[in-house]
Amino acid sequence: MKINNETVAYLEKLARIELTDEERVECCSDLQDIVSHMDILSELDTQDAEPLSQSFSAKNVMREDEVKPSLDRDTALKNAPRVKDGFFSVPKTVE
Amino acid sequence: MNYEVVVGLEVHVELATKTKIFCSCTTEFGGEPNTQVCEVCLGMPGTLPVLNRAVVDFAVRTGLALNCEVACCNKFDRKNYFYPDLPKAYQISQLYLPICHDGFIEIGKSETCKKIRIKEIHMEEDAGKLIHDADEINTLVDYNRCGVPLLEIVSQPDMRSAEEAVEYIEKLRVILQYIGVSDCKMQEGSLRADINLSVRPVGSFELGVRTEMKNMNSFKAIARAIKAESERQIALLEKGEKVIQETRRWDDSEGQSYAMRSKEEAQDYKYFPEPDIPPVVISQEQIDATRAAIPELPDKKIERYTQLGLTDHDAEIIAGSVYLAKLFECTYEVCGNAKEAANWILVDLLKLLHDSAKQPEDMDFNFDSLGKIILMVEKGKINRGTAKKVFEKVFEENINPAEYVEDNNLGLVTDTDTIYATVETVVKDNEKSVNEYKSGKTQALQYLIGQSMKALRGQAPAQTVTEILKDLLN
Numbered sequence: 001m002k003i004n005n006e007t008v009a010y011l012e013k014l015a016r017i018e019l020t021d022e023e024r025v026e027c028c029s030d031l032q033d034i035v036s037h038m039d040i041l042s043e044l045d046t047q048d049a050e051p052l053s054q055s056f057s058a059k060n061v062m063r064e065d066e067v068k069p070s071l072d073r074d075t076a077l078k079n080a081p082r083v084k085d086g087f088f089s090v091p092k093t094v095e
Numbered sequence: 096m097n098y099e100v101v102v103g104l105e106v107h108v109e110l111a112t113k114t115k116i117f118c119s120c121t122t123e124f125g126g127e128p129n130t131q132v133c134e135v136c137l138g139m140p141g142t143l144p145v146l147n148r149a150v151v152d153f154a155v156r157t158g159l160a161l162n163c164e165v166a167c168c169n170k171f172d173r174k175n176y177f178y179p180d181l182p183k184a185y186q187i188s189q190l191y192l193p194i195c196h197d198g199f200i201e202i203g204k205s206e207t208c209k210k211i212r213i214k215e216i217h218m219e220e221d222a223g224k225l226i227h228d229a230d231e232i233n234t235l236v237d238y239n240r241c242g243v244p245l246l247e248i249v250s251q252p253d254m255r256s257a258e259e260a261v262e263y264i265e266k267l268r269v270i271l272q273y274i275g276v277s278d279c280k281m282q283e284g285s286l287r288a289d290i291n292l293s294v295r296p297v298g299s300f301e302l303g304v305r306t307e308m309k310n311m312n313s314f315k316a317i318a319r320a321i322k323a324e325s326e327r328q329i330a331l332l333e334k335g336e337k338v339i340q341e342t343r344r345w346d347d348s349e350g351q352s353y354a355m356r357s358k359e360e361a362q363d364y365k366y367f368p369e370p371d372i373p374p375v376v377i378s379q380e381q382i383d384a385t386r387a388a389i390p391e392l393p394d395k396k397i398e399r400y401t402q403l404g405l406t407d408h409d410a411e412i413i414a415g416s417v418y419l420a421k422l423f424e425c426t427y428e429v430c431g432n433a434k435e436a437a438n439w440i441l442v443d444l445l446k447l448l449h450d451s452a453k454q455p456e457d458m459d460f461n462f463d464s465l466g467k468i469i470l471m472v473e474k475g476k477i478n479r480g481t482a483k484k485v486f487e488k489v490f491e492e493n494i495n496p497a498e499y500v501e502d503n504n505l506g507l508v509t510d511t512d513t514i515y516a517t518v519e520t521v522v523k524d525n526e527k528s529v530n531e532y533k534s535g536k537t538q539a540l541q542y543l544i545g546q547s548m549k550a551l552r553g554q555a556p557a558q559t560v561t562e563i564l565k566d567l568l569n
Contacts, residue, residue, distance in 0.1 A: 014363060016177060053170055053368030061373045065112050065149035068119035076132050076238075079139075086128045087226065087235035090179045094227050094234070 001039065003032040097297040098332070100325040101305075102260050102290060103252035106267060107245050108277045109221060109285035110153050115242035116220045117144030117187065117372075122244075124283050128237035136242035138183030144371055150244040151194070151375055152385065153276040154218050157246055158195025159386045160274045161213050161267075167377050169194050171218075171369035179236055180222035188247075189217035190366050194377075200270070201394065202262040204407075211263045212251040221245050246276075252291065252302065257321035261314050264288060265415075269393050272417040278456075281312050288317060293338070294328045303328070304338040308345045308352055320345040324352055396420055403433035409441055418455035419444075422462050429466025430473070439465055443483060447490045460493040467496045478554070481505045508555040511563075517555075518563045521547045532568055540564070 008024050008031070019027060070076075073086055082089035115122055118135035134142045151169075158165050172190040198213035223241035225234050248267065254260045268279045268286060279286040288311045293303035306324060311317045324345075328338050343352040391399070393414045400410035400423075413419045419440055426436040444465075448455065468486055471477045477485065477500055485505070488494045500506050508514055522529055525543060532539035547560050 014177075014365075051368075054370065054373055056373075058373040059376050061145065062148040062151065062375070063119070063145045065114050065147050066119060067113050067121045070120045070131050070133050071137075073127070073130050076129050076137060082233065084230060084233070084235060086130075087229075087237055088129070088179070089230065089233040089235055092227065092232065092234050093179060093225060 001035050003028055003035055007031070096333075098294045098325075098329045099297045099299075100255055100257075100321065101252045101293045101295060101302060102254040102256075102321060103292075104250045104254070104260060104264060105289040105291070106248045106250075106264060107221075107287045107289075108157075108248065108271060108279065110150060110244040110246060111275065111277050112147055112149045112153065112244055114147055114149075116147050116150050116218070116244035117242055120242065124280075124285075126239050128235075129239065131239040132241065136182075137238060138181075144187065146372055146375065147244065150218055151377070153244075154194045154216060154246055155377060155382060155385050156274050156389065157248070157271065157276050158198060158216050159382070160270050160389055160392060161195070161198040161200060161216070161248070163195035163198030163213060163216060165195050165377060165382050166192055167379070168192065169218075169375040169377065171372045172366050173369045175365045178222075179234065180225050181241065182223070182238065186220060186222065187369050187372065188219035191368075193217035200263060200266050202259060202266055209253075209259070211253045211259070214249045214251050216246055216248050219245050219247060252293075252305075257318040260290070260321055261318050264317065265314065266393070269415055269417060273390055273392055273420075275390075280456075281314075284312055287312050290317065290320060290324070292321060292324050292328070294325055294332065303332075304340050306338065306340065306352075307342045309342060311345060313347075316345065316347045319347065319350060320352065323350060327352070393420075400433070400437075403427070405433060405437050409437050413437060413440060416455045418458060422455075422458065422465065425462035426466040426469065429463050430469040432469060432473070435469050435473075436466065439469065439486070443486055444490070447487065451490075458490075460489050461495075464489045464493075464496050471496065471500065475509060476500070476506055478507060481507075481554070504552065506554060508551050511559065514551065514555050514559055515563055517550045518547045518560060518567060521550055522564070522567050529568065540568075543568075 005024065005028065008019070008027050011031075012019055077083045077086070077088065080088045109122075112122060114120060115136055118133050120131045120133050120136055123131065135144055155165055169189070170192050171187050173185045174188045174190070175185045177184050193215040195216040196214065198216075199210045200213065201208045201210055203209050221240050221243040223236050223238040225236055227234050229235050250263065254263055264286075271277045271279050271286075277285055281287075290308045290311060291305050292308070293305035295301060295303040306328070308320050308324060311320060324343070331338055339354075342355050344355050345352045396414035397407070397410045400414060401407055405413070413423045422444070423436055423440055426439070427433050430436060447453075448458075465486065468477075468482050468489070471485075472479055472482045481500070485494075485496050485499055488499055489496060521543060525546060528539045528542050532543070543564055544557070544561055547564060548555065548557065551560065
């Protein structure tokens with residue numbers, strides 16, 4: 001896979017960050033290195049291998065449907081950048 | 096050119112579990128903002144979600160009630176998106192292996208019924224609630240709903256009109272209520288639908304370009320949105336323009352949809368397998384046990400009710416509401432008279448509900464009361480007029496019918512001696528009318544009957560009173 005300026009611009013958008021031109025060049029070559037390294041994996045024949053999504057063998061790890069106390073609100077809001085009337089307050093998401 | 100509308104629905108249902116899907120916070124509706132949240136549903140670093148067993152049980156039950164195949168091996172996937180309604184910045188959902196697939200719902204009458212295929216059902220978590228208009232500069236967030244379990248029920252594009260879509264979702268709703276997996280209160284948002292809609296020339300087998308309208312939360316809005324959006328698309332095609340694949344917002348008060356101005360230009364969810372939730376394996380035994388426990392569903396109920404002597408129409412209305420059906424069955428069990436039970440429900444109860452602007456789910460009285468009232472009428476203890484009044488009291492205040500009749504002296508007077516004594520007193524006290532009657536004025540008899548009935552609180556058989564009266568006068 002080839003990483004170009006468009007790929008970086010797209011990732012900036014997804015990650016909600018803005019890079020300087022120098023950072024873009026650097027990011028482009030770093031990402032290219034990473035992706036090229038990963039490409040080595042693609043050379044392996046995985047035709048008959050089941051995709052692995054878990055690295056341990058646990059299954060059916062579930063809990064019973066029983067209510068436990070939630071956090072008290074002051075604690076829940078402690079890390080909020082802004083609080084208003086018991087709500088988390090964030091920059092407006094609609095125009 | 097004639098066009099055909101093609102509709103598919105994605106219905107989100109909040110499950111009626113006590114706790115959230117991945118943590119033990121309560122799912123109760125209407126709590127103070129951010130009082131039903133914990134480290135897990137707030138997405139704090141280092142926390143680990145643990146799946147609620149009841150969510151899996153409810154999902155399997157739903158799939159079986161909707162004629163689906165249940166997947167024995169289940170995994171979850173991570174859907175990444177950056178928006179403040181989900182503090183983790185991803186939603187745990189199922190993309191690659193949904194828990195149920197390939198089912199159907201039948202809509203329409205038995206002779207002309209139509210199968211609407213269900214593509215799949217998957218489990219996921221709900222997001223928090225954003226309030227945009229309470230504050231001028233900021234958006235306020237309440238995470239109480241964040242992590243409430245949802246089933247997303249995805250239909251195939253099998254519906255061809257607004258009516259069919261509404262019929263499908265009504266049927267789906269009543270089935271979900273019967274199997275007890277959701278209260279499906281649309282006004283509380285526990286059932287919401289996304290509409291996928293395209294149009295194509297009649298006779299064409301290719302699907303047109305579709306648009307999506309999200310989060311519709313009333314049957315009426317769904318019907319209106321489908322009509323308006325299909326007209327919009329047809330008008331575009333007629334002008335030689337193209338329909339653009341996009342998400343549109345339906346404004347029900349304006350009766351119009353708008354293209355959403357999305358800040359997220361690219362919808363790239365970067366799905367990958369959820370590493371925090373181990374696979375869920377559902378055994379055949381569990382599936383069989385769940386299947387055996389599924390209660391009687393509306394189609395079967397209609398069949399049984401008509402066998403009890405109800406008309407198709409009456410049976411459909413009663414079976415069309417889990418609450419009316421429950422009341423009907425309870426009433427029938429008490430009084431053994433299906434037709435009478437149905438009459439009371441369809442005439443008196445529906446009127447009471449209508450007049451008090453209530454829904455069947457708001458009924459708050461002992462369901463055996465109606466059967467008891469019907470029995471009292473049948474046994475001649477009260478007349479139908481009194482029964483109506485007693486039922487109103489049951490409906491309003493959940494009184495005990497027998498006690499109420501006793502305490503308020505509403506019972507029919509059937510004892511002939513009492514009636515005789517009362518009529519005798521009336522005759523004594525109304526000498527003038529008695530004389531008038533004897534001198535040939537027959538109208539005077541009506542007056543005396545009236546006085547006697549009044550003295551008996553209107554609760555004696557008029558015929559008995561008349562007979563006794565004539566007997567005394569002649």
